[in-house]
Each structure stands twice: as C-alpha cells, then as structure tokens.
Amino acid sequence: MLDSLRVMQLYTFLVVLALCATTWCSAIPKPDDDHKKRVYDKKLSDQQHETNGFHNADYDHEAILGRDDAKDFDQLSPEESKERLGKIVEKMDKDKDGHITELELKEWIKYVQDRYVIKDTDDRWKEYELGSNNLDWENFKKRTYGFTEEDLAPNDERAVYKEMIVRDKRRWNKADLNKDSLLSKDEFIHFLHPEEAEHMRDIVVMETMEDIDKDKDGKVSLEEYIADIYGNDDDDEEDEEDPDWVNEEKEQFHNFRDKNNDGYLDRDEVKEWIIPEEIDHIDTETNHLIRTSDADQDGKLSKEEILDKYDLFVGSQATDFGEALKTHDEF
Known part of the structure; x- marks a missing residue:
C-alpha cells in the first residue's frame, strides 16, 4: 500500500492518464481555489506585508510563530498572549544574556520557517524503523510502494507506478551527495523537499517540466x-x-x-518562474522588527521591549474566550 508521501503524486499521475479519455474539469476554477503552487520563493507568510500602504501585522505574526500557531495566538487574551510570547523570547535568547540580538532573531525566524520541513522529515524517517543511520533505496521503495519492479508480473496493473519509481530514483541519486547509494537523514530532507536545497533545484525544474509539458516538446x-x-x-x-x-x-x-x-x-524561463531570484525575507523581517521595537536604539531587543510590542510579534484579541482558549505544550 502506498504511504502518504505518494498520495498526491499518485492522484496527479492518474489524472494525467485519464485526461485523454474524459473531461476532467467542466469549468475553470477561481484562482483562490486549491490549485497547484509552483513558485518556491520562501516567503515568511502568504500575507502581504503592506496593504494599500498600511502595515499588516499578520505577516509578522506568521514569521515569528508560523501560520498555525499565529492563528491560535489570535484567540488568546492579551495577558495570555504576552505570557506565551515571554516563553518564546526565552527560547530566542540562546546565550541567556537577557537580550535578543539580530542573529538570534534571524535564527528563530529561520527555525520557525524550517520547522515543518524538519518535522515532516522526522515523521517519515521514523516510518522506516531503521537499524542504522542511513536509508537504502530498496527499503524506501518497498515501504513506499509496497513492491519492487521484480514483483511485477506481465501486465500487472501496478506497472502504472513505474514512472513514479523512475522519478524517485533520479531524485534519490541527486540527493545522495556522497554517492554511497544510501541517504542520511540530511540527504533525506533534500529528497523530500528538493526546493530547499540549491543542488536539487535542477530536479525541481525537470519534474515541473515533465508535469506541465503534456505534448513533450521540451517547452x-x-x-x-x-x-x-x-x-x-x-x-x-x-x-x-x-x-x-x-x-x-x-x-x-x-x-x-x-x-x-x-x-x-523553455527550461531556463521555467526555472526563473518557479525559483525566482532569492530575496532575503528573513533579513528584511528581522530589520523591520528591531527597527520597530528597539526603544533604546541599542540594536538589540530586551524582553520588555518585545512584550511592549507584543501585538506586533504575536497578536491577540482582547476577549476572554474561557474554555475556548488554546494551549500549546511547545510554548
């Protein structure tokens, strides 16, 4: 049985096969429907930082907390919001000197943005129940697809997955930096999330071209x-x-x-579309938060300065939701 890593790929692949025989869409969906998102530009939030010239604090909240936790903080009273922000500040302060430096703030924002990738990799890594620190291709293939090519009999209906296996193997080889045919956990991160690694960008472009270029003319x-x-x-x-x-x-x-x-x-134009020139969103956001919150202009933030601007960092509603208030063990 295919694991969750393949669910979306399988769905897309089967739809492509069916397109020639049936009309899949009867109307063009609106752009805010759930359509493919091809562009990887590593924005800190899907929110606009400014709207009609006005600052949008929701962007800052998602940069500091991540999307899901930002929504949860919006349901807290100001008192509880400040309390939890205080605990976050203590985590930011790596050297425990009572101040958050520019570097510490950058590292925290990067951690928040990478948290999903790290957690997703950790969860999938555990599924393989490895007896060593590396994952081999046959183990991955068997666990992911439930079979290997050798298991396929002539005219086996599972042969439809062969193209997916070929693509996975190509991506696997690219992620295998030391060419030992095994993936370490760090290499597995690059395999699962190739858009996050510079050396995997060509694979992202190649797979995108294969998905979109239906007539296979190379453009x-x-x-x-x-x-x-x-x-x-x-x-x-x-x-x-x-x-x-x-x-x-x-x-x-x-x-x-x-x-x-x-x-x-062409290939280069597709790359420029889906992987635009890197903008250092973390650096921009860090400068913005320090500039806005640094009351004594010493170039770093005290816990008091951050809590004084808590609504900039995390937000809340000034309402007592009683039992509806959510708690997070992480914070």
Missing part, C-alpha cells in the same frame, strides 16, 4: 501553463470568455515569464 505553451495552474480544460471553454484572472495570468506569461517572446517557456 511549455501558454495553454499548458494555464491548464497546470488552474486545471483548465480548454476544449470545454472554447465558446466562453476567459475570466479576468485568466487574462491577467496570460499577461504574466507574455510580459514576464516568456523572456525571449517566442510564445513558450
């Missing part, structure tokens, strides 16, 4: 681009006018994505 047409993002079946929409958001996305394709104006996205 992405406008139709393939729109269909991938929004699941649009052009045949169903020939007689209908495109919604505004589709027209806007087409403009993005022509004016920004297609650099050489040949009507297609």
Whole structure:
C-alpha cells in the first residue's frame, strides 16, 4: 500500500492518464481555489506585508510563530498572549544574556520557517524503523510502494507506478551527495523537499517540466501553463470568455515569464518562474522588527521591549474566550 508521501503524486499521475479519455474539469476554477503552487520563493507568510500602504501585522505574526500557531495566538487574551510570547523570547535568547540580538532573531525566524520541513522529515524517517543511520533505496521503495519492479508480473496493473519509481530514483541519486547509494537523514530532507536545497533545484525544474509539458516538446505553451495552474480544460471553454484572472495570468506569461517572446517557456524561463531570484525575507523581517521595537536604539531587543510590542510579534484579541482558549505544550 502506498504511504502518504505518494498520495498526491499518485492522484496527479492518474489524472494525467485519464485526461485523454474524459473531461476532467467542466469549468475553470477561481484562482483562490486549491490549485497547484509552483513558485518556491520562501516567503515568511502568504500575507502581504503592506496593504494599500498600511502595515499588516499578520505577516509578522506568521514569521515569528508560523501560520498555525499565529492563528491560535489570535484567540488568546492579551495577558495570555504576552505570557506565551515571554516563553518564546526565552527560547530566542540562546546565550541567556537577557537580550535578543539580530542573529538570534534571524535564527528563530529561520527555525520557525524550517520547522515543518524538519518535522515532516522526522515523521517519515521514523516510518522506516531503521537499524542504522542511513536509508537504502530498496527499503524506501518497498515501504513506499509496497513492491519492487521484480514483483511485477506481465501486465500487472501496478506497472502504472513505474514512472513514479523512475522519478524517485533520479531524485534519490541527486540527493545522495556522497554517492554511497544510501541517504542520511540530511540527504533525506533534500529528497523530500528538493526546493530547499540549491543542488536539487535542477530536479525541481525537470519534474515541473515533465508535469506541465503534456505534448513533450521540451517547452511549455501558454495553454499548458494555464491548464497546470488552474486545471483548465480548454476544449470545454472554447465558446466562453476567459475570466479576468485568466487574462491577467496570460499577461504574466507574455510580459514576464516568456523572456525571449517566442510564445513558450523553455527550461531556463521555467526555472526563473518557479525559483525566482532569492530575496532575503528573513533579513528584511528581522530589520523591520528591531527597527520597530528597539526603544533604546541599542540594536538589540530586551524582553520588555518585545512584550511592549507584543501585538506586533504575536497578536491577540482582547476577549476572554474561557474554555475556548488554546494551549500549546511547545510554548
């Protein structure tokens, strides 16, 4: 039986196979529907930091807490919000000198952003019940798919997974930096989350091209681009006018994505689209928080300075929710 790592891949793969025989989408979904997100730009939050010239504190809350915990803090009274923030500040203060330096604040924000990747890797690593510090390919394959290629009889229906196994093996080899055919836990992080590692970026681009380039001509047409993002079946929409958001996305394709104006996205253009030039969001956010909270202008933050601006860091509602108040062992 396939484990959870393959669920989304399997679903996508089977849908691709079915596209030639059936009409999968009867209408173009709206852009805020659950569509594929191809761009990896490592933003600290999906929120805008400024909206119409006004600062959006929700961005700061997600940078400091992460999305899920930021939502939970919003349900706390100011008193409880400050209390929990105080415990977070104690964790930030690695050298226990009573102040949060720029470096300590950066390290905390990076930890929050990496927390999902680390937890996801830890959870999956435990599934293999390893007797050593490394994971071998056959163990991974057997545990993930429930079989190996040798188990397949002629015309076995499980052969549909062969392409997925080939892709996994290619990604595995790229993640295996020391080329010992095994993955350490650090290498396994790169295998599961290739977008997080510089040396894995080519694999991300290659897999993206394979997913989007349906006619396998080595480039992405406008139709393939729109269909991938929004699941649009052009045949169903020939007689209908495109919604505004589709027209806007087409403009993005022509004016920004297609650099050489040949009507297609080549490999380099796809890479620039999904892995844009790195912006140091952590550095920008750290400077913003210190600049806004550093009352004595000494370049670092005391616990008192942070708690005085608690609504900037974590937020809360000034309401007593009684039994509805949530607690977090982590904090």
